[in-house]
Amino acid sequence: MEIVQKHAMIDIGSNSIRLVVIGIDRDYFFEELLNFKAVARLSNYIDASENLSERGIAVLLTVLDRFQSIISRERKVTIVDVVATAAMRKAKNRDQVIARVKERTGLSVRLLSGLKEAYYGYYAIINSTFIENGISIDIGGGSTEVTMFRNRELIHAHSFPFGAVTLYQTYFASGDPQAESRLESFLKRTFSQFDWLVGQGLPVIGVGGTARNLAKIDQVRQHYPMVGLHQYTIPRERLANLTHELALIGQEARENMDGLSKDRSDIIVPASAVINMLVQMNSGETFTLSNEGLREGVFFEWMLHQRGVEKIPYVLNESIRHLRHNFNLDSSHTSYVKALAFQLLNGIIPVIVSKFSDKRMAWVLSHSADLAYIGEYVNNESSSAHTFYLLTNISINGISHHNRLALALVASFKNREKMLDFAAPYAGMASKDELKMYEMLGAVLRLAHDFDRTRQHVVDEVKVKVSKKKLLQLTAYYHDDAFFEEQAAQKHKKHLERALNLPVAIRFIKH
Structure with a gap:
């Protein structure tokens, strides 16, 4: 991420004072760069006259001097936002304290109401x-x-x-x-x-x-x-x-x-x-x-105003946008694979035996497809393991921990055994029925990934038909050359067969 500006913020609380510096690029992708805390307990320095005592002011100024020194050494800091809360609100001499902060450090303090x-x-x-x-x-x-x-x-x-x-x-x-x-x-x-x-x-x-x-x-x-x-x-x-x-x-x-x-x-x-x-x-x-x-609320207010929106419309999508940017995911490929995955899912829904709604399965598949094999950024040969590790070790806004595990298991799917190995330490977070669903969705996503093996979008459409003999027939319509797509799909169809307990036949037809 190429940082073009930095937003520094100091939060003067009653118990602690904290400095956070956030880096921002041209597209308003951002990341926290620095985070320091000093335990000051300013509320302990409110005296009998309800003033912040000289000792309390000295503590405050010492911390702010230190934080200002850090900010002054940081390049590209364009905004310094200093806010104060309860201790300063309670202090009758708050105006004098704020003036002394300005005189000593050059920092302008914004006193927040409750x-x-x-x-x-x-x-x-x-x-x-x-x-x-x-x-x-x-x-x-x-x-x-x-x-x-x-x-x-x-x-x-x-x-x-x-x-x-x-x-x-x-x-x-x-x-x-x-x-x-x-x-x-x-x-x-x-x-x-x-x-x-x-x-x-x-x-x-x-x-x-x-x-x-x-x-x-x-x-x-x-x-x-x-x-x-x-x-x-x-x-x-x-x-x-x-x-x-x-x-x-x-x-x-x-x-x-x-x-x-x-x-x-x-x-x-x-x-x-x-x-x-x-x-x-x-x-x-x-x-x-x-x-x-x-x-973060203060920062979001500034950042979203710059983007011209009142609030993030859908938090998880915003997180996925950040992850795809940070890990250089090929958005054309992931969108294409996602479309193929839904062609497969919609076709096999009549034969799926699941306790979960179509809406639930679609939600998990959709967001798993957005992040499928994100671990390729680390290492292509072991992308499955890296994908699972990243998605279970990165905090993702807008999604519960339970759902984060679901996406990690589906997005990293390689085979049933590997998925169960990944899931083993999380035994209390996914039921047997959920694991069966994740296996099926993972197999669908992997097969869709195979249909774009060369990343050249040669497979235009996949149609699904269930024969009277309980055979799942997949027909992939393609243009140009789909040799490697067919090779990968035929090799990995067994995962879908195991998940559905049905034989799968795949044929490729050129337009």
Whole structure:
């Protein structure tokens, strides 16, 4: 990717301050280049007069000096966006602090309202996940933002004036043995005042450090095989058990807990309680992590404005666009193979014995075809293995982990044995019936790939007919020379025969 400009962003939060630098090319493909975090806990420096103390200002300026130094050494940085949230909102001397930041570092700080902060979290979720209806929560150090959205449209938003750090100070810092129950009562009273947070039965999506840590802990405990936190889902009951355990064990045990950042070992207790209470009161079944939140929401707002759109129309297609660009996929070939694959699928649907709908099979085949044999970018001879590895180890926006595994198994299909070998570590993520479907779709996709073996589009059409003798007859109509297409198809038709438990005959007819 040829980077033509860079977007630097500094997020001044109540618990931490973070710098992110994103590189962008002419077609608005982008990638994160740098990501640094400093734990500042500015909310701890709000004094009795509700001002950010001199010590707190010194901490802030030291971090911003360091970040500004990094930015100044980066070439092609055209935008530096600095946003501040709850701690700065609460500080009565915020205008003076912002002025001192400008004077010392040259950075202009944009103070976000609570509702704007909530909006950016929602905006990141709808532009980076598969979730169209849900309740979002972003619990920071000094505030908690929630939204409710349906059909990807924002319906409600609110910012609560409490966060992980302030709740810890209020309920847990003194060692009160009743802290957990007192906090629970407070949260019930608070959330019950908003009917759109109660009994909606929607998935809850969390952004920010607390949500990430809960996902990390759960993945470690589940021995989760797939790489990536983004769009990882925890069932409601498991979240409740984890929240209760975090409150019961001591500080030292939390500091040594795999998946939990040491700098969050204290504030994770009230923070997880907030998330768990929202999930329970909402009566949803799951809690899902969005690894993209405030910062990404700010970036998406700028980037999509440059492209002239309000939101990404279909997030998964945007991700596929990025992957095809990054791995130099031949779009002409993949589109051609996809069309042939659907000619095959539509023809064999009458003989498919499956528990899954035609729509489900078409969805899996369509997106698998978009990314088929992406591993050729690494090595052509072992493209199947590399395809599976890439698709299970790259975070892909707009698709659940379950569906990402489906695409990986179909897009990398070589034969039944290899597919089952790939699937073995993911035993809990795909049923036997699903594996049968993936085998059939993989065999279809591989055969379609064979029909364009030379990548010269010599096969114009494939017709499918099922004879009375239960023979699947495929007729490929071609022009010019289809020698290598026929050779590959005849060699690999056995995979479709095994998947359908039917004999397959292929003939090639020249126009």
